[in-house]
Amino acid sequence: MTQKKPLVLDVDGTFLKTDxxxxxxxxxxxxxxxPTLRAAARYFSQPAKxxxxxxxxxxxxxxxxPVTPSVAAEVAQAKEEGREVVLASASDETQVKTLAxxxxxxxxxxxxDGQTNLKGEAKAQALVSVYGEKGFDYAGNEATDMAIWTHxxxxxxxxxxxxxxxxxxxxxxEGGWSWRGLLKAIRPHQWVKxxxxxxxxxxxxxxxxxTLGPIxxxxxxxxxxxxxxxxxxDLLDLEADRLHPKKCRRPFASGAVPIRVGMMACVVLAVxxxxxxxxxxxxxFGIVVLYTLTSLAYSLKLKRMRWVDIATLASLYTIRVVAGAAAGQVDVSVYMLIFIFPVFIALGCVKRLTELTLATSDERLPGRGYGRGDRSDLVNVAGLGVFGALLVFFLYTVSDQGEVxxxxxxxxxIAMIPLGWWLIRxxxxxxxxxxxxxxxxFAMRDKFGLGLIMIMLSLMFWAAGLWAQWFGG
Structure with a gap:
């Protein structure tokens, strides 16, 4: 009986939808x-090492x-036929063995193996030496795989x-990726912030x-x-996202968009x-650089530190307000900065509260320092943020600048009523x-909440005399 030919699979982009x-x-x-950056700098020109x-x-x-569905189907069929399914990859052998x-x-x-980068012709020679010419089937996804396909x-x-x-x-x-997936990774819906x-x-x-144009x-x-x-x-949180019931569907975690495509898009957007x-x-320009560096610090370390992450989130939102003042060359009130920081502290707590409430287990959130036992503390800190924001708002109304x-x-x-209602809600x-x-x-899509904000702004415009200035009377 003739031995059935093995099905040999490349890993990156073929068996797996990632690299x-x-x-x-x-x-x-x-x-x-x-250590990672040192290794990348030292061995950049030596891929195997x-x-x-x-x-x-x-x-x-x-x-x-994430496994490529079309390849998984071929693997299942090959196993049913009693064929050997073998992984052949330029990735490190310790990882490939674990994956197999x-x-x-x-x-x-x-x-x-740390010395030879098993790609292209090197992979072809290794396979032919074991299975012989035309002695195997091979699945790949790149032009460099032509060196193996011909054998x-x-x-x-x-x-x-x-x-x-x-x-x-x-x-x-079926394989590859779509621009739609990349657009999802960019998250344009978040631009509303x-x-x-x-x-x-x-x-x-x-x-x-x-003033409006530059802003x-x-x-x-x-x-x-x-x-x-x-x-x-998202690239730093791949493992945590794959353990999350909803975030596992994100483009990079699910393999819908290759990591290298995301890296190129990141550079284009940043530049x-x-x-x-x-x-x-x-x-x-300096504020954008500050925002970027703070965001990087948050992504790399600060988001894993309890309470520090919430303070950092509040700072990032506050930086946006300062940026608006710099872009439009408008003087920003110190009261405004003191007011919005506790608002964003409260909203940062709300973000973690939501994640804990929707979590499916009592374990700490993946990549975060919070568990369900922290919910009461988060509510208390959020309450302090609400109180602090309302207090500063009141103090501003009786300040010299506020009265002018x-x-x-x-x-x-009176405007403090819809503001407090919105925050508590x-x-x-x-x-x-x-x-x-x-x-x-959520706030930008919440019709009731937007109504409260519009009422508050209307009262503030009335207090400033803007309605009379714009419409007469």
């Missing part, structure tokens, strides 16, 4: 940043890695690959195009900068943000898990 080298690099950045060193620095949860064991594949693997009996091509030579036996399998840049304009009553450009710059950080945050910022003014801008002080006191919704995971994004 183990980039997975190890980003996992290393999150857990051991300095780099992969071995990264595999030593960080252990990946290979059982969580996790998916009950052949113990025999072909992989980089294989049948070529399984995952996604769209520009073949440089005609192949006699080809099976095309950057309307905070408009607050200095509203507070100073500078409703003119010379709108500033919003674009901040949106691009934020999206670049969202990508970095665009800094370019727009520099074109506006250097003060705004808002002569009808009693209307400002946000905390309550977080406690009962009736929010999205991001309170700012």
């Amino acid at each position: 183990l080298l980039f997975e190890a690099f980003w996992a290393g950045l999150g857990r051991a940043p300095l 780099l992969k071995a060193e990264l595999a030593r620095i960080v252990t990946l949860r290979l059982d969580l890695m 064991a996790a998916h009950d594949l052949s113990e025999r693997v072909f992989a980089s 294989a009996d049948r070529a399984y091509v995952v996604g769209e690959v520009a073949a440089v030579k005609p192949l006699p036996k080809v099976t095309e399998l 950057n309307v905070l840049l408009l607050l200095p304009l509203i507070a100073s009553h500078r409703f003119d195009l010379d 709108l450009l500033g919003i674009i710059a901040f949106s691009f900068a934020a999206s670049s950080i969202y990508i970095i945050n 665009s943000a800094l370019g727009i910022a520099a074109a506006l003014n250097w003060a705004f 801008l808002y002569p009808d002080t009693w209307l400002m006191w 946000m905390v309550a919704l977080g406690w009962f898990g009736k929010q999205d995971y991001d309170p700012i994004v």
Whole structure:
């Protein structure tokens, strides 16, 4: 009886919808940043050594890695036929062996060993030396796999690959990625947060195009900068996201978008943000740099530290307000900064409350320092934030600046009612898990909450005499 030919699978982009080298690099950045960066700098031109060193620095949860459905179907069929299914990859052999064991594949693997980067012709020679010419079928996803396909009996091509030579036996399998997935990774719906840049304009009553135009450009710059950080945050959180009931569907965690595509998009967005910022003014440029560095520190370390993460989130929102003032060259009130910081402390607590309420177990949140036992403390801190915000708002109404801008002080006191109602309602919704995971994004879609904000702003405009100025009377 003739022995059935084995099915040999490439790993990165073929069996898996991700790349183990980039997975190890980003996992290393999150857990051991300095050793990871040293390894990347030292072995950048030696891929086999780099992969071995990264595999030593960080252990990946290979059982969580997203598998390509079309390839998984071929694997299942090959097993039914009694064929050996073998992994052959340029990734490090320790990772490839672990991956093979996790998916009950052949113990025999072909992989980089720290000296030889098993890719292209090197992989072809290794396979032919064991199985012989045309003695195996091979699945791959890149043009470099042509070196192996020409020696294989049948070529399984995952996604769209520009073949440089005609192949006699080809099976095309669904794969690749879409721009729609990348757009989702950029999270344009989160850009709504950057309307905070408009607050200095509203507070100073500078409703003119010379002020509004630069602030709108500033919003674009901040949106691009934020999206670049969202990508970095997702790449650092791959394992935690895959353990999360909803975040596991994010583009990078699910493998819908390759990590290398995300890295390129991140660079383009960051450069665009800094370019727009520099074109506006250097003060705004400095604030964008500060925001980016603070966001990176948050993604790398601070978000894992209890209470520090909430203070950092509040600072990032506050920076947006300062950025609006710098973009529009508007003086920002110290009272405003003191007022909005406790507001964002409260909303930061709401974010964690929502995550804990919606969590499916009592364990601490993956990648965070909170468990369900912290819910009461989070509510207390949120309450202090609400009280602090309302107190500062009141003190502003009786300050010299407040009395000049808002002569009808009693209307400002009435405006505190919808403001307090909105804040308390946000905390309550977080406690009962009736929010999205991001309170700012939720607030922009919450019709009742938006109504309260509109009532508050209307009262403030009335107190400032703006309604009479705009419409007469």
